[in-house]
Amino acid sequence: MTENRLFRWLRPWVFPVVLIGAFEWYARRAAALGSDALAPPSAAAKAFVGAALDGSLWQATGFTLGTAALGLLLGAVLGIALGVVLGLSRRAAQLGSVSIEVLRPVPSVALIPLAMLGFGFGVRMELAIVAFATFWPLLVLVQAAVQQVEPRLLEVSRVLGLSARERAFKIVLPAIVPRLFVALRLGVAVALVVAVTVEIAANPNGMGYAMMIAQQSFDPALMLAWLGWIGVVGFAVNAGMLVLQRAVSRRMGVQA
Structure with a gap:
């Protein structure tokens, strides 16, 4: 039993280890042929340790996670609130359908020039774009979840004379908890991706900016270290949400 449990635990790590080993071999071979565009994972690990020891890793990570969390919080509050309203009211859903379908496909990064004009560089600009990006998936998923709530629950709430606020907090939100967390997990992933993208494109802070500086400094080991660390942070955040x-x-x- 113990060996089977150990095998089940190790099995998901087999492919990543093989992939890293293959990349290590390829990068070393490329370096032997005179290419300095790639760095082996072993060199990236050394660069990662250096960034962790000098504090730059934690400073950039804290900035990105803080901005992504604040943007997600703003987008989630607005998206969940409006999603509940649209899910409960067919008339409101019809009135808002055209606006939602026009604005929802707009790429969040396309708003970078507009956000820079309104907020300049820094936290507020990144916060606005992350909130915009996370608002739409949460709105759509929450609206769909509310529309699928058991109609008899809503009928009971009307018979009991519950107000709209009481109906939302006592009936609707508890009924959509599993789907709500699916929406939040999607929102977390979107927030992190958009935050890093904005930092790469326009914001001189955070993990995305640090990776761009490494690229511009011709330091592929550090750039690869940042790329791997961003993946690890995303994995950890998703595990925490689960x-x-x-x-x-x-x-x-x-039942989750």
């Missing part, structure tokens, strides 16, 4: 989802679902007596 743990939170299970904890909240257990507390509310809902």
Whole structure:
């Protein structure tokens, strides 16, 4: 039993280890042929340790995560609130359908010039773009989840004379907890991706900017270290959201 459990735990890591080993061999071979465009993962690991020791890793990571979290919070509050309203009111959904379908496909990075004009460089510009990017998927998913709430629950709330606010907090939100966390997990991924993209394109702060500086400094090892670290941070954030989802679902007596 212990060996089977160990094998199940190790199995997902087989492909990443093989991939890293293959990239190590290829990068070393390319370096032997005179190419300095790639760095082996071993060199990236050394660069990562250096960035961790001098503090630049934690400073940039904190900035990106903080901005992504604030943008996600703003986008989630607005998206969930409006999604509940549109899900409960067919008339409101019809009135907002054209505006939503016109604005939703707009790429968030296309707003960078406009956000720079309105907010300049820095936190507010990145915050606005992250909030815009996370608002739409949360709005659409929450609206769909609310529309699929058991109609008898809503009928009971009307019979009990619950207000719209009480209906939303006591009936609708508990009923959509599993789907709400799916939407939030998607929002977390979008927030991190957009935050890093904005930092690469326009904001001189955070992990994306640090990776661009490494590229412009012709330091492929450090650039690869940042790229790998961004992936690790995304993996950790998603794992944390899964743990939170299970904890909240257990507390509310809902199957996750």
